[in-house]
Amino acid sequence: MLKIGITGLGFMGMIHYLAYQKLSNVKVTAICETIPERRQGDWTSIKGNFGPQGTMTDLTGVATYADLNEILADPNVDMLDICLPPNVHAATAIAALNAGKHVLSEKPIALKLEDADRMVAAAETNNKLFMVAHVLPFFTAYAFVYETVQSGCYGKLLGGHFNRVISDPVWLKNFYDMNTIGGPLLDLHIHDAHFIRLLFGLPKTVQSSGRLRGGTPEYFSTQFLYDDSDILVTSNSGCIFQQGRPFMANFEVHFEKATLVLDGPVPTILTEDGKSEKAKLPDLDEIGVFANELKEVTDSVQKGKASSILSGQLARDALYLALKEMESIQTRKPVNL
Secondary structure, eight states: OEEEEEEOOSHHHHHHHHHHTTOTTEEEEEEEOSOHHHHTTBOTTOOOSSSOOOOBOOOTTOEEESSHHHHHTOTTOSEEEEOSOGGGHHHHHHHHHHTTOEEEEESSSOSSHHHHHHHHHHHHHHTOOEEEEOOGGGSHHHHHHHHHHHHTTTOSEEEEEEEEEEEOOTTSTTTTOTTTTOHHIIIIIHHHHHHHHHHHOOOSEEEEEEEEETTEEEEEEEEEEOSSTTOEEEEEEEEESOTTOOOEEEEEEEESSEEEEESSSSOEEEETTSOEEEOOOOOOOHHHHHHHHHHHHHHHHHHTSOOTTTBHHHHHHHHHHHHHHHHHHHHTSOEEO
């Protein structure tokens, strides 16, 4: 039985708790949270922009702590799941790794590259697994793309375009602070940066342009340049002012023998013979998606080998890629990696 401790019982901490309930041979044994009511099971104040809202929850058998050091000292915790704000990911993960725990941290891995490097190094030093919860490859449409790439059934992967745009999240304090949340670059676009890195590897150069808000990218477009001139990858992401804008995420991924287009809930497959058909996807709700992600994590810990999709190194590379995009936006010049 793999024993999980969760620190940070906001919306994502609650989603992770619910997702763990769907897994076998895994148990949440401890929770660390500063709000007393939530430690007592009153989650009615927890709300998010998808999935279930918080309810009264029976935490019988779950140890509850207000202080991080207490959960780190608990011998009944094998892995710490960090669902805290991005600016404390690094310090929390390193403390947990030094305490002998495996670690899963929510995305982004960190806000500064040097912190991400220290997190990866701490895992190696302590011989513990460190993974980052980049859930996008587990959403069914993106999982279909990843599986199609892995299969090679449509020939060489030639590129893609990835969109991810939201209305300005005015309810989030310090959203545009690069030392607290990181704006749409590190809160929103980091999903596509990770997916691009997963599918195509690191590019040779990025060329980005966009609007800045106090030095933080607000709305931006990027071209990712590779040594192989056949590969063309672009992205568009950020926030717009109009609150009527619903969340938008879609893609178009090109292969030699097909193109996958997501402009609705299910990707369309366009094949070289002129046919068009909808992909066949499993029927998963949001909790099921996160359960698949956490199963990848817990299976990795039980096997003693970090997931190739969720490794700390891959998340570090996604942060590196995003920060190079920011440099290109700020300097208005191409930036080599």
